[in-house]
Amino acid sequence: MMGERIFGQLTTAMTQEPPVSIRLNPLKCYYMPKHFESRVPWCNTGYYLTERPNFTFDPIFHTGLYYVQEASSMFIHQVLRQFVTVPSLVLDLCAAPGGKSTAARTILPHGSVLVSNEPVRQRAQILSENIQKFGHRDCLVTNNYPRDFRQSGLLFDVVIADVPCSGEGMFRKDEGAVSEWSPQNIERCATLQREIVADIWDNLKPGGLLVYSTCTFNTKENEENVQWIQQHYRAEILAVDTDEEWHIKGSLLPGFDEPVYRFLPGFTRGEGLFMAVLRKNWDNTVAPSKAVAPKPQRTPFDGQCRDWLPEGFTFVQEGDRLLAIPDNIATVWATARKSLKVLHAGITIGTIKGRNLIPDQSLALSAPLHRDAFPQADLDYETAIMYLRRESITLPSNTPLGFVLVTYRHIPLGFVKNIGNRANNLYPAEWKIKSTHMPLTIPAVLDINS
Numbered sequence: 001m002m003g004e005r006i007f008g009q010l011t012t013a014m015t016q017e018p019p020v021s022i023r024l025n026p027l028k029c030y031y032m033p034k035h036f037e038s039r040v041p042w043c044n045t046g047y048y049l050t051e052r053p054n055f056t057f058d059p060i061f062h063t064g065l066y067y068v069q070e071a072s073s074m075f076i077h078q079v080l081r082q083f084v085t086v087p088s089l090v091l092d093l094c095a096a097p098g099g100k101s102t103a104a105r106t107i108l109p110h111g112s113v114l115v116s117n118e119p120v121r122q123r124a125q126i127l128s129e130n131i132q133k134f135g136h137r138d139c140l141v142t143n144n145y146p147r148d149f150r151q152s153g154l155l156f157d158v159v160i161a162d163v164p165c166s167g168e169g170m171f172r173k174d175e176g177a178v179s180e181w182s183p184q185n186i187e188r189c190a191t192l193q194r195e196i197v198a199d200i201w202d203n204l205k206p207g208g209l210l211v212y213s214t215c216t217f218n219t220k221e222n223e224e225n226v227q228w229i230q231q232h233y234r235a236e237i238l239a240v241d242t243d244e245e246w247h248i249k250g251s252l253l254p255g256f257d258e259p260v261y262r263f264l265p266g267f268t269r270g271e272g273l274f275m276a277v278l279r280k281n282w283d284n285t286v287a288p289s290k291a292v293a294p295k296p297q298r299t300p301f302d303g304q305c306r307d308w309l310p311e312g313f314t315f316v317q318e319g320d321r322l323l324a325i326p327d328n329i330a331t332v333w334a335t336a337r338k339s340l341k342v343l344h345a346g347i348t349i350g351t352i353k354g355r356n357l358i359p360d361q362s363l364a365l366s367a368p369l370h371r372d373a374f375p376q377a378d379l380d381y382e383t384a385i386m387y388l389r390r391e392s393i394t395l396p397s398n399t400p401l402g403f404v405l406v407t408y409r410h411i412p413l414g415f416v417k418n419i420g421n422r423a424n425n426l427y428p429a430e431w432k433i434k435s436t437h438m439p440l441t442i443p444a445v446l447d448i449n450s
Contacts, residue, residue, distance in 0.1 A: 001252050006264070012219075013266030014172045021071040021270070022445065023099075025108055028135055028365045028411075029065040034447040040269075041246055043248060045106060048269060049445075056433060059384040059408040064365055065446060069099040072169075072263035072270030074370035076100045076160065078113035078212055079277055080107045082160040082241055084321035087111030089332065094144055095198055096123035098130035100162055100213075105136050115154075115336065116140045128344045129431055135367040137313075137326045140333060146199035150351040152339045154332065159204050160211045169215035169272020171405040172265060190220045197229055210235070213275040215392035217264070222274040223253035226260060235278040301357045305349055308363065308374045311344070317364045322349040322357060359403055361428050363415045371412065374405040380440050385410040390432040392422045404448040409448050 002010065022033065024045045033047045040046030048071065054063045056070050087109050092101045093169075099344060105114050116131055116139060118124035124143035131139050144300065166186045167177040190379070197210070216220050231234050239259040240250055247267040251260050261271040281437040299317055305324065313324040324347040325333055333345045348362035363369055376393045379387060387406060388395050393420050395404065404418045416423035 001217075003196045005269075006249070010264050014265075016172075016265075017232075018051075018172050018265070019071065020049040021046055021051055021069060021074070021267045022049060022066045023069050023074060023103060023106075024066050024305070025064055025102070025134060028063070029287060029446070031065070031101070031446040033066075034444050040071045040074050041243065043071075043077040043103065043264055045077070046071055049265060052446055053443040054248070054439055055443070056368055056435065057385065057437070057444050059388060060446055060448070061410060061443075062133065062388055063408070063411045063413060064135050064429075067099065067102050067130070067134070069088040069103065070270060070271045072273035073099050073176075074216075075261065075263070075273065075275055076211065076213075077103050077107050079240055079275070080104055080158070083209055083238070084108060084112075084158060085278065088113075090114050090148075090158040090160065091154075091156040091203070092116045092160040093196070094118065094162050094164060096127040097125045098122065098159055101127070101139075102134045103132060104160065105134065105139065109384055111138075111331050113138050114141070115140045115142060115332070117144055117149075119145045125430065129428075130346075131344060132362045135365050137324075137346055137366060137368055138148065139344070139346075140329065140336060140342060142336060143341045143343050145164075146196050149200060150339060152203070152210070152336060154203055154335055155170050155205045156203055156208060158209045158211065159200055160213075161196060161200065161293050162197050162213045162215075163189075163221075165189050165193070165214035165216040166218070167215060167219050169263075170218040173271065186216075186220055187219055189216075190225060193221060193225050194228060196264070197225075199444070200438060201233060201280075203301070208280050209238075210278045211272060211275065212278065212282065215272055216274065217262070217272055219253045222262070222276075223251050223260060224257050226258070226276045226278070227253070227256055229233060229278055230258070234281045236281070238277040238279055240275075240277060241284055257425045259363075264411055299352075300355070301349075301352070304357070306358075307349070308370055309350070309366075309368050310370070317352070320352045321360075322352060322361075323347070324349050336446050358417075359415045360425065361414050361426070361431070364405060364412050369412070374403060374415075375400040375418075376405045376407055377416075377418075378407045379411055379413070382438070383409075384413060385433065385438065387413060387416070387427060388433045389418050389436075390425050390427045390429060392425060394421070405421045 036047040095116040101116040128141040170177040183393040249262040348360040415426040
C-alpha cells in the first residue's frame with residue numbers, strides 16, 4: 001500500500017521511542033512547559049517535551065492545567081479552528097479518555113456546547129474525570145451507544161467520530177495492539193465503523209461536519225470508509241489547511257484522490273492517525289426535540305452557591321447532588337437527560353447530606369470557581385501526593401475549621417473538611433493515585449516559577 005520507501009521509514013520509526021507531547025489548557029494555564037523541544041505545529045497549545053516525566057506524580061497534572069496527548073491527535077485543533085467559527089453544538093462520539101474532547105473545547109468559539117460521549121461505562125467514567133479536571137463549564141458527558149442518540153432529538157453542528165479501529169497506529173506504544181491484529185479484525189472494524197456513522201448520521205445537521213478519524217494505517221478502515229460515506233450519503237470531503245513541512249501523507253488508495261490526512265511515524269512527529277472532514281448535504285433530517293430548559297429550583301443552598309460561582313447558572317437538584325447548569329447549555333442538558341445517560345453536566349456543586357452541602361471535586365477544578373469563597377491551604381509536595389492518594393492530611397494550625405480548598409503551588413487540587421487534628425479527604429476515591437511510590441525528585445512539567 002505504501003511502497004517500499006515509505007514502509008521502510010515507517011518500520012524503522014516503529015523501533016524508536018515515541019515523542020512525548022502535552023497540550024496546555026488555556027482556560028487555566030498561564031505557564032510554559034519547563035523542558036520542551038518545540039511546539040506541535042498544528043496545535044498552538046501543544047508542545048514536544050525533551051523527556052517523559054512521571055506525570056502521575058506531578059500534582060499539577062491532576063489540576064487540569066495540561067493534558068498528556070500524542071501530537072497527531074491534536075490535529076483536531078487545526079480542523080476546528082478552520083471550519084468552526086460560530087458557536088456550535090459539538091458531539092465527540094467515541095471520546096474516552098478525552099484528548100480530542102479537551103482539544104476541541106480549547107478552540108471552539110465562545111458559547112459552543114460540547115457533548116463528550118463514550119459507550120463503555122468504565123471508559124466513560126475516565127472521560128468524565130478528565131472533562132471535569134479540564135474545568136470548562138459548557139460540557140456534558142454521556143454514556144451511550146451511537147444509535148441511542150437517534151431518539152434524543154439532538155442535532156449537532158459537528159460530530160467527531162474517532163471510531164474504534166484495529167489500532168495499527170498504537171503498535172509502537174502498545175504490544176497488545178500487535179497481538180490483537182489480524183486481517184479479520186480489520187474487516188470487523190471497518191464494518192463497525194460504517195455502522196457507527198450510519199447510527200449517528202441523522203443527528204448531524206444539514207450542512208454539518210463529520211470529522212472521521214482512526215489510529216490505524218490501512219485503507220479499509222480509512223479511505224474506503226470515507227469513500228463509502230461520500231457515496232452513500234452524498235457528502236462533500238473538505239480540504240484542511242496544512243503545511244508541507246508537517247509531512248502529512250494523503251490518500252494511499254488507488255483512484256481515490258480526495259483530501260485525507262494520514263500521520264505516519266517516521267514522517268510526522270507522533271503516532272499513527274488518519275482523519276477526514278466531510279460536510280453533510282442539505283437533505284431532510286430528524287426533527288429536533290422540543291425540550292425546554294429547566295426552571296430554576298429554590299434550594300436551601302442557593303445563597304451560598306451564588307457566592308461560589310458567577311452569574312449565568314441555573315441550580316438544579318438531581319437526587320442528592322446539586323448541579324450548576326450554565327444557561328447556554330440548559331436546553332441541551334434538558335433534551336439529553338430525557339433519553340440519554342448523562343454522567344456529568346456543567347458543574348457539580350456538591351452532595352446534599354441533611355442540612356449540609358459537601359462541595360464537590362467538580363467545583364474545585366472548575367474554571368469559574370470563586371476561590372476566595374473558601375478558606376485555602378497550600379500543600380507542600382509530599383502532602384499533595386498524600387491528598388491525591390486520598391489519605392488523611394493535617395493542615396496548618398491556623399486553618400479555619402470546615403470545608404477548605406487545598407491547593408498546590410496555589411492551584412486548586414480539591415476540598416477537605418478540616419476538623420482540627422486532621423482533615424477529612426474529599427478527593428474522589430475513583431480518581432486517587434493507587435501507587436505508594438514516592439519519587440526521589442519532584443516532577444516539574446510546567447515552569448510555575450516563570
